Amino acid sequence: MTKSATLPRTAPFAPEDIAALDRVIGSASTVQRAWLAGFLAGIDAAKGEHAAPQAAPVAKTKLTILYATESGNSEALAGAAKRDAQKRGFAARTLDMADANIAALKDAGNLLVIAATWGEGEPPQRAAPFYRALMSNSAPKLDGLNFAVLSLGDSSYAQFCEIGKQIDARLEALGAARVAERVDCDLDYEAPAGSFIADILGKLTPPDDAGSVIHVDFHRTAGEAVSKSAPFTAEIAEHHPLTSSRSESETFHIEFDLTGSGLAYEPGDTLGIAPQNDPVLVESLLRAAGLDGDPESAAALTSERDITTLTAKLVQDYAGLTGDAKLAALADDDAARRDFLAGRQPIDLLEAFPHKLTGAQLKGLFRPLPPRYYSIASSQKSVGEAAHLAIAKVAYESAGRARLGVVSGMIAERRATGATVDVFVKPNPHFRLPADPHAPIVMIGAGTGIAPYRAFLQDREATGAAGKSWLIFGHRRFLHDFLYQLEIQDWLKSGVLDRIDLAFSRDQPEKRYVQHVLWDQRDALKARLAEGAVLYLCGDAKAMARDVDATLTRILGGDDAERGQAELDALISAGRYKKDVY
Known part of the structure; x- marks a missing residue:
């Protein structure tokens, strides 16, 4: 009808x-x-x-915001930039490099790249296949594409913002037109990144819309109560060692009470901790600068400034501030400066080249103190309004001085049950359990890399997930370093965990690591992959992650390394190989 x-x-x-x-x-x-x-x-x-004739619809200016992310910072900036662009009238979209096709970029019109650098000048894991394709000789020409690059990195690494620099140069080499000079951001990226994005959108906004200026908050989303800029003061409800007194890697289990915070998290997410610097180190810096007993400077160095990271920029800034000729010579000599930086912290610099400073001058030498992030070792389905962490105390000696990790030292030596710490949740959507509870998982980790897997297993136990769970765990010694041993054995008995393989490196003359387990069990691993298993890797990025990747490539490709890399890239692109490395 x-x-x-x-x-x-x-x-x-x-x-x-x-x-x-x-x-x-x-x-x-x-x-x-x-x-x-x-x-x-x-x-x-x-x-x-x-x-009266109707005005023809005006075609919106296209904008693709391409991001490469490891910890989620680039992705968050891309989302905020998209919202701003849409309010300005752009036809804007965000695109993860993991899902990007280089040839399709030619028709993107305008491209804003937000790229993080991971470790020693490496692309984030999910972005690696796209990055290799972009850098290859087969990459297509990109004439007609306008672009700008925003780089995120950490200036304590020699290859600071290297991925952004490489992408910026490569896009130009492929014929794309740069609309603004690249900006490289350190750990305190929010303000410079927000200014850069607003400037780029202003440059690209059509003339008829140029008068509209829209403020976008890059720091928090609507309805967010607890965040990096407004953390929750949580009480430590439990604080006890996970390792024996004879362990060479002292590790603690910490439980934070989140009652009343409204914080929610998923297994795989991270907990951010706002650090407090070691008061002994703070006092040493104040003495070296002639500021003993200055409470205002002490407060700033304790909770606001990064006083443990010595960078080339800090050396150069200190030389310029003091006018010290010997210091200036060190700052200008690349080789000598690299040698001095190795294993040293700002206190070594100020004691080697002492000068009296004002409080403002001393504070100005240091970059803001960034939070530290730890994989959450619990599922809220199991623990409710709480979050558990496994924190290994970082303690070592270099350049003749004992050193402590900023947060791990704080937790291990200056916090106990009943003390409080400022915390917030940082989601990690690319390191989550499969949506299908029947999907098998293979969890590879060493040391405190076991933390998210404890959360995974708690969650699977609470939900009754039927998927197979295989844990491959490594540490130094079975007797002293088998983290969460009793819980893992219980999960193995109950069937939550169907298989476990261990690698304790120092229990035999020849060191054995998780990559050796992978190679020995390569047939079983390929069988799990054939069943649709999702692979996870958590732990040290510098050694373990590289060795595991190399072993997986060998397992998947045999003697054909290129085929092995292609197979591994396919797993990454399909969301079946996920990393949380540090």
Whole structure:
């Protein structure tokens, strides 16, 4: 049955006329309505009257925001930039490099790249296949594409923002047109990144819309109560060692009470901790700068500034500030500066080249103190309003001085049960359990890399997930370093965990690591992959992650390294190889 056509109540007729027209039009056939429309148009034409022409829709300026992320910072910036761009009238979209096709970028029109650098000048894992394709000789020309690059990195690494630099140069080499000079951001990236994005959008905004300026908050989303800028003060409910007193890697289990915080997290997410610097180190810096007993400077160095990271920039800034000729010579000599930086911290610099400073000068030498992030070792389905962490105390000696990790030292030596710590949740959506509870998982980790897997297993136990779970865990010694041993054995007995393989490196003359387990069990691993298993890797990025990747490539490709890399890239692209490495 055809629905009757009626005029809207807002039509430019009196109510009684609308009712009359409804009686005629509502019962008219399609042919009758078409005849009536033509008849009325003919009358207007004969009188020389025409309806005002409608403005043609204006095509929106296209903008693709391409991001490469490891910890989620680039992805968050991309999302905020998209919202800003859409308010300015752009046809904007975000695109993860993991899902990007280089050839399709040619028609993107405008490209904003937000790229993080991971470790020693490496792309984030999910972005690695795209990065290799972009750098290859087979990459297509990108003439007609406008681009700008925002780099995120950590200036304590020699290859600071290297991935952003390489992408910036490569896009230009492929014929794309740079619309603004690249900006490289350190750990305190929010303000410079926000300014850069606003500037780029201003440059690309069509002239008719150039007068509209829209503020976007890059720091928090609507309804967010607890965040990096407004953390929750959580009490430590449990604080006990996970390792024996004879362990060479002292590790603690910490439980934070989140009651009343409203914080929610998923297995695989991380907990951010706002650090407090070691007061002994703070006092040493104040003495070296001639500021003993300055409470304002002490407060700033304790909770606001990064006083343990010595960078080339800090050396150069200190040389410029003091006018010290010997220090200036060190700052200008690349080789000598690299040698001095190795294993040293700012206190070593200030003691080697002592000068009296003002509080403002001392504070200005240091970058903001960034939070530290730890994989959450619990599932809220199991622990409720709490979050558990496994924290290994970082303690070592270098350049003749004992050193402590900022947060691990704080937790191990200056916090106990009942103390408080400022925390917030940072989601890690690319390191989550499969949506299908029947999907098998293979969890590879060493040391505190076991933390997210404890969360995974708690979650699978709480939900009754039926998928197979295989844990491959490594540490130094079975007797002293088998983290969460009793819980793991219980999960193995109950069937939550169907298989475990261990690698304790120092329990035999020849060191054995998780990659050796992978190679020995390569047939079983390939069988799990054939069943649709998702692989996870958590732990040290510098050694373990590289060795595991190399072993997986060998397992998947045999003697054909190129084929092995392609197979591994395919797993990454399919979301079946996920990393949380540090």
